[in-house]
Amino acid sequence: TQTYTGGTRSPFTERGPQRDDSTAITVMLRHSMVLLPDKPMIGRLADSRVGFFETGFFQFGGPENRVEEVAFANRWRLEKKDPSAALSEPVKPITYYISPELPEKWHPYIKQGVEDWNIAFEKAGFKNGIVCKEVPTEAEDPEFDEDDVRYSVIRWLPSTTENAYGPSIVDPRSGEILNANPKFFHNILKLVENWYFVQASPNDKAARKLPLPESHIGALLRYVVAHEIGHTLGLQHNMRASSAISIAQLRNPKWTSQWGTEASIMDYGRMNYVAQPGDGVTRLIPKIAPYDLFAIEWGYGIVPGAATSEAEKPALDRIASRQIKEPMLRFGDADPLEDPHRQTEDLGSDPIAATALGLKNLNRVLSYIVPATSKPGEDYERLQEVYNTVLGQRQTELNHVVAMVGGVVQTNYHYQRGGSAVYEPVPAAKQKEAVQFLLQNGFATPTMLLKPEITSRLEAGGVTNRVLNSQVSLLARLLVDSRLVRMTDQQVLAKGQSKPMYTMAAMMEDVRHGIFSELGAPKVTVDPIRRNLQRTYISLLAPRLAVPNSDVRPIARKCLMDTQASLKAALPKAVDPATRAHLIDCNEVLQQILYPTKS
Numbered sequence: 001t002q003t004y005t006g007g008t009r010s011p012f013t014e015r016g017p018q019r020d021d022s023t024a025i026t027v028m029l030r031h032s033m034v035l036l037p038d039k040p041m042i043g044r045l046a047d048s049r050v051g052f053f054e055t056g057f058f059q060f061g062g063p064e065n066r067v068e069e070v071a072f073a074n075r076w077r078l079e080k081k082d083p084s085a086a087l088s089e090p091v092k093p094i095t096y097y098i099s100p101e102l103p104e105k106w107h108p109y110i111k112q113g114v115e116d117w118n119i120a121f122e123k124a125g126f127k128n129g130i131v132c133k134e135v136p137t138e139a140e141d142p143e144f145d146e147d148d149v150r151y152s153v154i155r156w157l158p159s160t161t162e163n164a165y166g167p168s169i170v171d172p173r174s175g176e177i178l179n180a181n182p183k184f185f186h187n188i189l190k191l192v193e194n195w196y197f198v199q200a201s202p203n204d205k206a207a208r209k210l211p212l213p214e215s216h217i218g219a220l221l222r223y224v225v226a227h228e229i230g231h232t233l234g235l236q237h238n239m240r241a242s243s244a245i246s247i248a249q250l251r252n253p254k255w256t257s258q259w260g261t262e263a264s265i266m267d268y269g270r271m272n273y274v275a276q277p278g279d280g281v282t283r284l285i286p287k288i289a290p291y292d293l294f295a296i297e298w299g300y301g302i303v304p305g306a307a308t309s310e311a312e313k314p315a316l317d318r319i320a321s322r323q324i325k326e327p328m329l330r331f332g333d334a335d336p337l338e339d340p341h342r343q344t345e346d347l348g349s350d351p352i353a354a355t356a357l358g359l360k361n362l363n364r365v366l367s368y369i370v371p372a373t374s375k376p377g378e379d380y381e382r383l384q385e386v387y388n389t390v391l392g393q394r395q396t397e398l399n400h401v402v403a404m405v406g407g408v409v410q411t412n413y414h415y416q417r418g419g420s421a422v423y424e425p426v427p428a429a430k431q432k433e434a435v436q437f438l439l440q441n442g443f444a445t446p447t448m449l450l451k452p453e454i455t456s457r458l459e460a461g462g463v464t465n466r467v468l469n470s471q472v473s474l475l476a477r478l479l480v481d482s483r484l485v486r487m488t489d490q491q492v493l494a495k496g497q498s499k500p501m502y503t504m505a506a507m508m509e510d511v512r513h514g515i516f517s518e519l520g521a522p523k524v525t526v527d528p529i530r531r532n533l534q535r536t537y538i539s540l541l542a543p544r545l546a547v548p549n550s551d552v553r554p555i556a557r558k559c560l561m562d563t564q565a566s567l568k569a570a571l572p573k574a575v576d577p578a579t580r581a582h583l584i585d586c587n588e589v590l591q592q593i594l595y596p597t598k599s
Contacts (some may be wrong), residue, residue, distance in 0.1 A: 001028055006486050024280065032149035040174040043072035046307050049320045049412050050298045051236035051266070051331040053168075055175040072175030072309070074168065074234040075299045078126055083302070087127050094130040096180075096229070099146050102156040107134070109218040110154060115223025116288050120296035129300070130229075152180045152232070154225075162191035164224055166231030180232030184224070192220035194389045197372070199271035202364040207479065209372050210382065218559040221551040223265070223285050230266050230292065234299060240332030241291050242269035243341035247353045250274040256283045261347060263328040268344040273393070273398035275357040290328040294319070317417070332410060337482060338425060340403040351400040352430070352437050358397045359441060362390055363448045370454060380457045387454060394449075395470055398442045402477045404434035405507060406487040425490045428502035435478075435507055439514030442474045445529045468532045472540075475533070479540055484552050505555050512537070512559045519570035524579060531582045538563070538586060542593045557594070564590040 001027040046054045052073035059068040080088035096114050098107050114132035121129030135153070136144050146153045149169070168180040193212050201207040207216060241264035249255045250272055262269035265286045275281035298319045306312040323329045335342040340351055348354035369390070373382040407426040413419050426434075446467060455463050477483075487504040494501045513535050518526050526534065544556035567587045574580040 001026060001559050003027075005020060021471065024298065030147045032147070033232070034149055034169055034178055036078075036171055036173070036178075037176070040171060041077045041176040042172040042307070042312075043309050044075065044316070045313060046071040046073045046315065047298070049318050049323055049331060050295055050416065051238050051333070052234045052295070052299055053170075053231075053236055055170050055172055057172075073299055074170050074175045074177055076177045076233065078121075078124075078129060078300050080125065080302060082140040085125075087122060087125055090126050090129050093126075093128055094233070095116075095152065096130075096132045096182075096429075097135045097146070097151055099153050099155050100135055100586055102154065102184075103581040105214065106218065106221055109222040110225050113222040114229050115155075116222070116226045117229060117292075117296070119288055120293045121300065123293045123297040124300035125302060126300065130233075149179050155181055155183045157185045159185045162187045164188050164228050166228035168232050170235075175234075177232070177234060182228040182232055184228070187428055188224055189217055189221065189451055193217060194223060194386060196220055196271055196285070197386060198362070198365055198389045198393050199273040201372075202277055202361040203272065203275050203279070203284055208368055210386070220285060223287070226288065227265050227286075233296070235266050235292075235295055236331075237268065238264040238266045238291055238331050238335060239268060239328050239334045239342045239344055241289070241328070242347050243343075243349050244291075244328045244330065245348055247274060247348045247350055247357070250354075250410075251276065251279045253282065254279040257279050259289045260285060260287035262286055263289050264295075266287060266292065268334075269347050270345055272347065273361055273397070274347050274354050276357060276360065277364070283372045290326075291331070294322070294326075294329045295331075298386050309423045321414075321417050324413070331412065335410070337403065337477075337480070338406075338408050338486065340400065340407040341409050343400050343403055345396045346400045348485055351404055352434055355397040355401050355441075356437070359394065362394055365390060366448050366451065366454065370457070383454070384458050387458065391449065391466070391470070394446075395473065396475055398438065399472075399477065401434045401437055401442070401475060404471040405431050405478060405502075406483040406490065406504075407431070408486065408490075425494075425501075428500045431507070432510065435510050435516070438474060438478070439511070439517075443533060444469055445527055446470075458561060464532065467529050471529075472536050475511075475515075475536060475540060479508075479544075481547070481552065484508075485550070488551055504551060508555055508559050509562075512563060516563060516566055519566045522573065523575045524570045524573040524583075525575050526582060528578070531578070534582070534586065535589075538593070540588055545593065560590055560594055564594065575578070 003024055005024050043055075046052060050073070052075065054071035054211060055074055056069060056071035062068045062070075076094045078094070079091040081091055082088040098110050102110065111132040115130060117130050118128060121127075123268075135146060139342065144151070161346070164182070164184040166180065166182040168177045170177055180261045193210065196212060196216065197207055197210060206213060242262040244263040245261070250261065251274065256272065256275070260283055261272045265288055267286070269286055272284040273279060275284070295369070302318070303312040303315045332339070333340040334344050341349075343351070347355065369386060370383060373386050374380065383464055404426050408423050409426060410423055411419065413422050449467065484504050487502070489509065490499050491503050515534055518524055518530065538560070541556050542559055544552050545560075547553045547556075564587060567583050567590070571580065571583045575585055
């Protein structure tokens, strides 16, 4: 039993009641010492082509003339009862227990989420390799204790946190997982409900009214459980998996019924926001998919006759090398700025097409969001919450398109295992298409988000700033220095090659022309949101004039000079006082930026 003094936070926060300075808190702590096996398991040497968590160490006595970094993949010890059988029961299956504090109505879905992994363990040669049980009663086992580290127990946490996680304890000598206790915060239910409504309800009529039916929440919880159990089996996130799926497959009822929405449940693809009403797609959430089967086969398959880690390598290399011809088996962690195929919360191999379809679905959601979230006699708190989720989803999808500009796709080829180029720039035509898509969809005034029947229920003002913040975020991402430098690198490395390149100069000119497109009209009028965007463009580009020893500075200067010329030409054509004042103001700001007055 331990007693602690309180913190300095206020008594109540968004996360619930907190202790203040004058309060002490007494808690009971349990400490468990984990007894390591007498004989360590044979460690499986990690391979960057397969995403397992790793236990690493330095090897000083190896064959190389250096200190070597060695890593074992984290995995459970699974042994066959019948080593000669292609498919055998394990000597000791991986076993999880459902803790009693977990609401009873969710127990069947929790069990399904755990045991969904058996299809993958069969690929590794194990039948019923993983099982899920209820915690035994005192009469059944008086010695059982959920806090005993010898048992892996699924816990339910009373918290407003919208999350879940899958920790484990690992033998540092071999990478053997000894214990895992996946934990689910109660508000994970709120998170998946909002996700499903915003992303999937256009294709599921039963989901167009909140709260969702219990069967829907159960299926969503099953998905989250399977994902977190994957972590406790040793698997990392595989953000590459969603990009292995084509737009046609995401809109195909047969394919989605078999595999869900992505090539791995360990991705962050979420619900199928690409499928359109009329496609007939009914399976809208992820499930165990090709990469998961492959990863468990690599991690848990028995290599006959291999008595050491090194002896396993040739057989494991053959498994990993299947990625060369099977893109759905490829692995990649998150890369939010460079690789458009390793994004979070994305779907499909073409971010532009996926986002175009996703925005159509978001507009459909906005058409019924008010009755879906509102009840007679209640306020609009739920509407505000879901509307914010729609805004966040829209921004996320547009960010996927930004990543294509100056993007570089990594394919983790090993030497003599696949192509020679690990890093390939996104084709120039797709980069230019991405910029045009952003100009037409990200930087145009989003009329569907500004529907008075929604916004008038939520706030007295602030809509303009909300849209501006979204556009500023997109523009800042597009013009970030690392992207501009990378585009210069791509141009340099492509010298002498016949394939076209989308240069930094061309991209910045396209962006400038698109953001100030109104100025070329016979009669010039600029709405308030676009005026804010144009002023922001100038303020974002101005600091680039101070960038030393880079093409960014002269190209930025030219863009600002061309902008000033367009403003002056448009001024006589301005049809309203606000537009005229805006053009005059922008011209004066540019004058000071380009030709600062010396004091």
